[in-house]
Amino acid sequence: MKKTFKTLAIPDPQQLMFGRTPNPMTCGFGLTLGNGQVFPELNFTLPTMALEQTNWPAVVAQYEEIGSIIERAAARLKPPGLMAEFELLPPMTEHPSWGAELTSVLLKHLDQLHKDTGIPCALRVTPTDIRDVTKPPELRSGKPLELLLQSFEQCAAAGAHVLSIESVGGKEVHDEALLYGDIEGVIFALGVLASRDMEFLWERIIATCSKHKVVPGGDSACGFANTAMQLAGQGMLPEVLASVVRAASSVRSLVAYECGAYGPSKDCAYEGPVIKAITGAPIAMEGKSASCAHFSPVGNVAAAMCDLWSNESVQNVRLLSGPAPEAYFELLVYDCRLFNQALETKTENVYQNLLVSSDIHLSPQAYVLSPQSTSRIASAIVRESGHYAQTLAAAREAATLLREGVQRKELQLNPRETEWLERITRELNALPSDEQQMIVTMQDRYGHLFAANSYGL
Amino acid sequence: MQFGAHFRNTNICETDRGIMKELLDLSQLIEQGQSQKALTLTQQLVNSGLPSQTILNDGLIAGMAVVGEKMRNGDMYLPEVLQSAGAMKASLAILKPLLALEGTKSRGKILIGTVKGDMHDIGKNLVSIMLQGAGFEIVDIGCNADPQRFVSAIAEHAPEIVGLSAMLTTTMLNMKTTIDAIAGAGLRSKVKIIIGGAPVSQKFADEIGADGYSRDAVLAVDKVKQFMDRTS
Numbered sequence: 001m002k003k004t005f006k007t008l009a010i011p012d013p014q015q016l017m018f019g020r021t022p023n024p025m026t027c028g029f030g031l032t033l034g035n036g037q038v039f040p041e042l043n044f045t046l047p048t049m050a051l052e053q054t055n056w057p058a059v060v061a062q063y064e065e066i067g068s069i070i071e072r073a074a075a076r077l078k079p080p081g082l083m084a085e086f087e088l089l090p091p092m093t094e095h096p097s098w099g100a101e102l103t104s105v106l107l108k109h110l111d112q113l114h115k116d117t118g119i120p121c122a123l124r125v126t127p128t129d130i131r132d133v134t135k136p137p138e139l140r141s142g143k144p145l146e147l148l149l150q151s152f153e154q155c156a157a158a159g160a161h162v163l164s165i166e167s168v169g170g171k172e173v174h175d176e177a178l179l180y181g182d183i184e185g186v187i188f189a190l191g192v193l194a195s196r197d198m199e200f201l202w203e204r205i206i207a208t209c210s211k212h213k214v215v216p217g218g219d220s221a222c223g224f225a226n227t228a229m230q231l232a233g234q235g236m237l238p239e240v241l242a243s244v245v246r247a248a249s250s251v252r253s254l255v256a257y258e259c260g261a262y263g264p265s266k267d268c269a270y271e272g273p274v275i276k277a278i279t280g281a282p283i284a285m286e287g288k289s290a291s292c293a294h295f296s297p298v299g300n301v302a303a304a305m306c307d308l309w310s311n312e313s314v315q316n317v318r319l320l321s322g323p324a325p326e327a328y329f330e331l332l333v334y335d336c337r338l339f340n341q342a343l344e345t346k347t348e349n350v351y352q353n354l355l356v357s358s359d360i361h362l363s364p365q366a367y368v369l370s371p372q373s374t375s376r377i378a379s380a381i382v383r384e385s386g387h388y389a390q391t392l393a394a395a396r397e398a399a400t401l402l403r404e405g406v407q408r409k410e411l412q413l414n415p416r417e418t419e420w421l422e423r424i425t426r427e428l429n430a431l432p433s434d435e436q437q438m439i440v441t442m443q444d445r446y447g448h449l450f451a452a453n454s455y456g457l
Numbered sequence: 458m459q460f461g462a463h464f465r466n467t468n469i470c471e472t473d474r475g476i477m478k479e480l481l482d483l484s485q486l487i488e489q490g491q492s493q494k495a496l497t498l499t500q501q502l503v504n505s506g507l508p509s510q511t512i513l514n515d516g517l518i519a520g521m522a523v524v525g526e527k528m529r530n531g532d533m534y535l536p537e538v539l540q541s542a543g544a545m546k547a548s549l550a551i552l553k554p555l556l557a558l559e560g561t562k563s564r565g566k567i568l569i570g571t572v573k574g575d576m577h578d579i580g581k582n583l584v585s586i587m588l589q590g591a592g593f594e595i596v597d598i599g600c601n602a603d604p605q606r607f608v609s610a611i612a613e614h615a616p617e618i619v620g621l622s623a624m625l626t627t628t629m630l631n632m633k634t635t636i637d638a639i640a641g642a643g644l645r646s647k648v649k650i651i652i653g654g655a656p657v658s659q660k661f662a663d664e665i666g667a668d669g670y671s672r673d674a675v676l677a678v679d680k681v682k683q684f685m686d687r688t689s
Binding site: 045046047048049050051089090091130132133135175179180181182227231234235236237238315416420 | 531534535536537539540574576578579582583599600601625626627629630656673
């Protein structure tokens with residue numbers, strides 16, 4: 001039975017804190033999240049190499065090496081716990097037994113680490129959403145869906161502790177809308193299409209998790225809000241647009257929790273704090289220590305409410321110091337020592353304030369990620385019913401927050417950004433409250449990009 | 458600036474000045490993304506008997522050149538660029554049949570696709586749009602295109618330039634297999650190959666035998682122009 005969230009699990013923004021949630025949970029080899037500590041989440045990937053049957057042994061050897069690196073580094077650095085995330089590459093999802101085999105390899109190393117050192121640890125496995133292989137994507141049937149679900153099944157059976165995904169339903173419209181700065185299209189893609197696909201997909205993921213007693217971690221609006229963030233970072237889109245997309249994308253990610261997920265959310269889900277405020281679930285976040293994977297304007301503020309702190313993804317290549325996964329694991333461990341020292345000495349509010357205030361005045365994208373902004377956006381969401389209405393409310397609240405921030409001189413926008421914020425506000429205010437009316441208009445505008453039956457429309 | 462310098466000629470008569478002004482107006486309408494007004498003015502210029510090539514070069518492409526420069530300098534966002542590109546495309550639709558009648562050759566044809574195993578297409582689509590705005594003809598073979606699809610498309614469309622896109626470290630190696638397949642089909646000498654995408658670099662381009670690399674859509678247009686200038 002699906003949940004609906006009508007109130008906030010954490011109503012007071014002062015209580016939106018790293019390392020603490022009202023709903024801590026335990027997974028893997030005794031790793032308890034949200035209960036007073038922050039843990040590193042190491043996310044890794046292959047160096048540049050072919051990924052095919054003919055060189056499969058070399059691929060497996062890479063993950064064996066990464067597993068050994070984790071064991072060695074953890075023994076050296078002694079974190080209070082750790083999460084390892086294995087993100088499957090598309091061919092590994094297309095061949096479910098490959099993902100399962102690598103899951104077993106990594107699990108073996110974590111098991112050994114736990115046996116040797118007692119360090120609590122867990123393995124998150126994230127299959128790739130390969131359903132967009134056709135255009136328009138066929139999301140509710142076909143071989144890609146079959147393989148994706150088999151991937152979840154086999155990785156769960158192989159012993160994954162947490163399952164997640166970065167699903168892409170609605171992205172085919174969102175990408176186009178984003179490029180054209182069409183906020184109406186963005187809201188449609190997130191609030192109508194993506195939310196429907198999330199429900200479809202997560203019902204199935206939850207069933208697999210229940211069957212294998214695996215934790216359903218969350219999803220991520222990476223393909224929506226992080227795409228916007230990266231394009232804004234390259235100067236191609238206004239930052240204010242990326243900020244509004246970030247807020248609006250929280251609703252589609254929340255759907256996983258409505259279906260039964262209970263975290264930890266995905267590291268690249270920068271909308272995680274909104275999820276935490278609403279559900280009370282622990283969240284993984286990434287920021288400054290993910291610069292091995294991509295740059296961002298939210299490096300510090302992204303840490304403000306995390307329960308797992310991630311590096312997003314690092315290739316197994318050699319740096320001057322040693323293997324890159326070990327170098328970034330060390331970075332994460334030191335970051336977590338600061339979080340946990342602050343919690344232990346009851347100076348977490350001071351440290352959080354430093355993380356927040358060092359970023360939020362410099363970028364609208366950072367401004368909407370503060371605990372206060374998070375609480376406002378989360379409140380706007382739970383006040384509404386229906387994913388479209390919630391998405392629209394979140395977007396409008398983000399635009400309002402930015403305008404207020406400028407008025408209070410907490411945020412400065414250049415004239416072009418200001419012009420765009422005015423335009424976005426106007427266009428959001430003009431959107432219909434009637435979802436059906438929106439669907440009819442958008443089918444006309446974007447109908448060539450999506451298959452209505454992929455969304456039950 | 459290019460436009461003014463081109464026409465800085467004190468011997469031009471009043472009629473020419475009038476035409477110059479209208480072409481300048483057209484380029485500005487394209488720059489501003491005013492599709493309907495640009496369409497109307499384009500039709501007027503066609504009706505006045507001005508060669509379509511002149512309208513294309515000094516009205517439409519001139520406007521998009523300013524757009525490209527502004528984008529390079531961070532003075533225009535993508536939605537604004539795409540609005541301009543849309544305005545150009547609408548006006549170009551009027552000119553295309555006339556250009557064909559005039560026997561005007563296209564500025565060049567580029568075949569573009571994302572390599573096998575890769576479904577990312579935003580970057581590729583941006584490059585296509587920018588190249589079209591610069592007056593090039595695009596053949597887009599989409600995503601997840603295996604080497605044979607590239608080979609067949611090159612044989613069919615005879616582009617001067619082939620663009621390969623990849624966003625993953627595991628798919629970028631398919632750029633090499635694609636280049637090898639093009640060579641194996643005896644087509645390598647007929648095309649210049651440019652690569653792009655987050656994980657690739659000039660060094661990688663050199664290693665796999667590509668002719669060029671571009672970091673973003675604006676630089677891709679520059680690279681294509683360089684290659685076309687060398688071959689024309």
